Each structure stands twice: as C-alpha cells, then as structure tokens.
Amino acid sequence: MRPLLAFTGSRGDAQPGILLARALRERGHDVTLALAPNLVAFAREHGVAAVPFGCDTADLLDAQRTDHRFTSRDPRARLRALFDLQRRGVPEQLADLRALAPGHDVVVAGMAGEEAAVSVARAVGLPFAAMHFFPIQPNSAVPVAPVRWAARLPGFVHRGGWSILARARAAALASVLPVTTGPKVAAVRIQAYDPRLFPGVREQLSGPFAGFPVDSDGFLTRLPSPTLDSWLDAGSAPIYVGFGSMDVGDPAAFVAMLRTVCAGRGRRLLLASGWASIATGFEQDVAVVEQVDHARVLPRCVAAVHHGGAGTTAAALRAGVPQVICSVQADQPYWGQALQRLGLAATTPAKRLTGEHLDALLDRVSHPDVVARAATCAAGFAADGVERAADVVEALGGSPVAPELAHSAGRQL
Numbered sequence: 480m481r482p483l484l485a486f487t488g489s490r491g492d493a494q495p496g497i498l499l500a501r502a503l504r505e506r507g508h509d510v511t512l513a514l515a516p517n518l519v520a521f522a523r524e525h526g527v528a529a530v531p532f533g534c535d536t537a538d539l540l541d542a543q544r545t546d547h548r549f550t551s552r553d554p555r556a557r558l559r560a561l562f563d564l565q566r567r568g569v570p571e572q573l574a575d576l577r578a579l580a581p582g583h584d585v586v587v588a589g590m591a592g593e594e595a596a597v598s599v600a601r602a603v604g605l606p607f608a609a610m611h612f613f614p615i616q617p618n619s620a621v622p623v624a625p626v627r628w629a630a631r632l633p634g635f636v637h638r639g640g641w642s643i644l645a646r647a648r649a650a651a652l653a654s655v656l657p658v659t660t661g662p663k664v665a666a667v668r669i670q671a672y673d674p675r676l677f678p679g680v681r682e683q684l685s686g687p688f689a690g691f692p693v694d695s696d697g698f699l700t701r702l703p704s705p706t707l708d709s710w711l712d713a714g715s716a717p718i719y720v721g722f723g724s725m726d727v728g729d730p731a732a733f734v735a736m737l738r739t740v741c742a743g744r745g746r747r748l749l750l751a752s753g754w755a756s757i758a759t760g761f762e763q764d765v766a767v768v769e770q771v772d773h774a775r776v777l778p779r780c781v782a783a784v785h786h787g788g789a790g791t792t793a794a795a796l797r798a799g800v801p802q803v804i805c806s807v808q809a810d811q812p813y814w815g816q817a818l819q820r821l822g823l824a825a826t827t828p829a830k831r832l833t834g835e836h837l838d839a840l841l842d843r844v845s846h847p848d849v850v851a852r853a854a855t856c857a858a859g860f861a862a863d864g865v866e867r868a869a870d871v872v873e874a875l876g877g878s879p880v881a882p883e884l885a886h887s888a889g890r891q892l
Contacts (some may be wrong), residue, residue: 480876483583483605485513485576487533487568487593491723491788493518494699495692495865496589497527497673501761502869513579523701532575533592534568540544559748562651569595569655580605585876590615594649597666598656606665606875609740610692610868613810615643620679625812630820645842667875672789673796673861676817687871690864691793693774700772710766711779714747718841719780719800721751721771722829730757736834738765744841748782773798782844786829786838787811792818799857801844803837805829815847822852 482503486496489774493514500512500522514522516531523529572595580586580603587608588596600607612623618633623641670688680753682687694700711717718741720810734750734757741748742764750767751761761766773794777783783795787804792814795802802824804815827839843849 480585480873481509481511481583482585482587482876483511483579484587485532485592485596486589486705487515487536488589489536489573489599489723490518490521491790492589492591493521494694495612497522497529497699498692498694498865499868499872500588501527501698502865505871506869509832511579511583516678524656527740532579533572547671562648565648565651566655568834569652573599574656577602585872589871594652594656594786601664604664608667608669610669611825612673613813614670614672614677614680614684615641615810616668617645617685618680618683620683621677621813622816631669640733644723654874657672662801665872665875669871671864671868672793676821689788689867689871692864692868693790693793693797695774695862695865697774704768706761707766707768707771707776708779710761711776714764716779717747717749717766718782718784719749719751719777720784721753722786723753723791736837740834740837743798749776777788782841787814788812792795796823796856797860799854801849801853803844804834804839817821822849823856850869
C-alpha cells in the first residue's frame with residue numbers, strides 16, 4: 480500500500496503524522512509523508528523521510544500575532560481574521576498535493592489542511608482519512624463555546640453552533656478550493672482522542688475512535704539528557720511549564736514570573752522553551768531546556784502548566800500529573816474546559832495569566848482529590864493510538880487487517 484500522509488500546522492499537528500508514517504513503514508508500506516516546510520527537517524532528524532507541502536507554519540503563526548483583528552473587541556473582526564488566516568496557504572497545499580497524489584492508494588490528513596487534502600483525494604479518486612484531535616464535527620455533547628457557563632446550555636444549541644461554524648468555515652474556504660466533480664470517495668474521520676473526556680461524544684460521532692496518538696517510546700525527542708536526568712535526581716519534583724510553539728509574550732517577564740511563583744511555593748521549575756526565545760541552562764532550582772520527553776519527564780513532576788495542545792494534554796493525562804491549561808487558540812480552551820469539568824485541571828486564557836493567578840490555579844490542582852483523579856485517569860490511559868490509526872488506514876487502503884485488530888474494542892472499522 481502507498482499512503483500519502485499530509486500533515487500541516489505546528490509541531491503538535493505534525494507529530495501524529497510522523498508517528499503514523501513510522502508505524503506504517505514498519506508494517507512494510509511505502510509511505511509519502513508531506514509536512515509544512517519548516518517541519519521537514521524535524522522529521523528527517525528522527526529518521527523519517529518527508530517532503531514539504533504548503534506554507535511555512537511559523538510564518539502563519541507570526542501573521543496571527545501581528546494581525547490586530549485577533550485582539551479586537553468585535554467578534555466579527557476576530558472571525559474574519561480567523562477565516563482569512565485559514566485561507567492562507569491553501570492554494571499552495573492544493574498544488575503540492577495534486578503533484579504528490581498520483582500513484583498512491585489512500586490520502587490521510589490532520590485537521591489542519593483537511594479540506595485541501597480531501598479535495599485532492601476526490602479529484603484523483605482515492606479514499607481519504609482525517610485524524611481529528613478534537614471532536615469538531617457537529618454534536619450536542621461538547622459545548623460549542625469554550626467557557627464554563629456554556630455547559631449549562633441545551634445540547635441542540637451546541638449541535639447547531641458546531642454546524643454553523645462548519646458551514647462558515649466551508650464558505651470561507653470556497654473561494655480557494657476548487658469545485659470537485661465526480662463520485663465521492665470512501666472517507667473516515669479517525670477520532671484521535673479519548674472519548675471519555677467528552678461524555679456522550681462516542682454515541683454521536685461515527686468514529687473510528689483510535690485514542691490519542693502519543694509518542695509512546697520517546698521517538699520524537701532527542702537522545703536522553705544526562706544533565707536533565709541528573710537535575711531531576713538532585714532535588715524535589717518540579718513544576719513543568721511548556722507552551723510549545725505558542726507565543727509567551729515577553730520571554731524575560733514570563734520566566735521571571737514563573738521563577739517567582741515556583742520559589743514562593745518551594746518548588747523547582749522545569750521550563751521547556753519550545754519556540755520561544757528563552758536561553759537554556761541549569762541552576763539548582765531552575766532548568767530551562769528546549770524540549771523534553773514527556774513520557775519520561777512528566778511523571779516526575781508535581782504539575783504541568785501548558786497551552787492545552789492535544790499532544791501535551793494527552794502526555795500529561797498519561798503521566799497522571801495535574802494540569803494548569805493556559806490556552807492561547809484553536810482547540811486549547813476546549814481541552815482546558817473539558818478537563819476542568821472532570822476535575823483533572825484548572826484553566827485560564829494565557830493572556831490573563833499573572834503570577835498571583837497561576838499560584839491560585841496551582842493551589843487548586845494540588846488538592847488531593849485532583850491528584851487522585853489524575854492518577855486514576857493515567858491508570859486507564861491507552862497508549863496505542865498510533866497503531867489503532869494505522870489499522871484504520873490499512874483497512875481503508877485495502878490492506879488486510881487481522882480480525883483481532885480490526886474488531887477489537889474501539890476500532891469501528
């Protein structure tokens with residue numbers, strides 16, 4: 480089988496595609512992995528061949544930071560800015576995927592760039608799978624507004640709101656997507672998260688439900704860091720902070736605030752700088768590194784403070800560590816609200832984060848009840864999401880799948 484995997488977006492969007500490509504190649508398939516240009520080197524550094532498609536996502540993130548409409552008080556202005564951003568890069572994605580698609584058996588994409596990928600799949604008559612890292616399809620189980628009071632609204636309001644958002648996105652992309660004629664292709668949306676975090680969603684979305692596509696063996700982290708291991712061994716469990724590719728504002732002020740909060744709590748600080756311009760280094764009570772192996776490091780922390788990306792959220796759930804989710808954009812506030820409702824996290828928009836507020840949120844997630852719930856969730860966490868997704872892709876592409884895999888719990892093939 481020759482699958483074409485097209486995953487654009489930030490590193491958090493691309494990482495599941497890289498892991499899926501690795502799993503399918505290990506099963507003997509001839510995989511083409513297409514990533515945003517700025518993430519091709521990341522995949523190659525870890526031994527996964529990739530080709531570029533679309534636009535550099537770092538440029539798109541910069542465009543979002545500099546577009547003042549995103550901070551406008553007018554919701555219509557913010558919505559127009561969002562749709563303008565979503566249109567950027569789509570023509571380039573289409574052109575690159577059209578050139579890549581011939582000769583493949585199935586097309587797979589993430590949520591970012593899904594519309595361009597399915598358009599190309601239909602044009603060439605290939606089956607299509609999208610990996611959804613959040614339940615974005617119309618449903619009545621997930622509040623359409625990522626705020627606490629929205630959970631009290633009736634379900635039909637949520638379903639209607641999701642439907643309106645889907646139609647608005649389709650309308651926004653209509654000007655850059657071609658009108659595709661011809662028969663529809665076989666298509667599935669792999670729900671790549673744990674449906675237990677959204678009670679009722681399993682009954683409303685068709686699946687298949689594969690679970691979180693976590694990096695179960697630390698494949699996408701660099702070699703283990705003896706210095707970090709030594710630092711962790713040398714003192715008490717730290718508070719982990721990591722915001723991935725998100726903007727943290729003034730890096731110096733951000734680090735100073737974190738130092739003050741952690742020192743006031745008598746806790747060490749482990750900061751993963753991500754894409755922020757923060758100098759790395761080790762002190763007795765503060766360690767700043769570029770990235771960490773979540774699977775190895777988070778279980779050694781007392782709390783995880785992060786932006787709420789699906790990948791980091793899953794890693795913290797797997798580690799059984801209480802979370803403070805400081806959301807920036809996209810699905811992040813939904814994860815914050817979902818985990819807060821389940822008593823696994825506290826959440827706030829990152830733009831409202833202050834030292835005093837962070838200290839109060841850490842107090843909340845340090846409560847023994849939250850710690851116990853996080854440990855219970857970790858005990859039931861399924862770490863085989865990548866393999867389950869690979870099963871689905873194989874079945875869609877016509878490859879034989881062992882019956883005990885295809886029909887096991889949660890694999891609605």
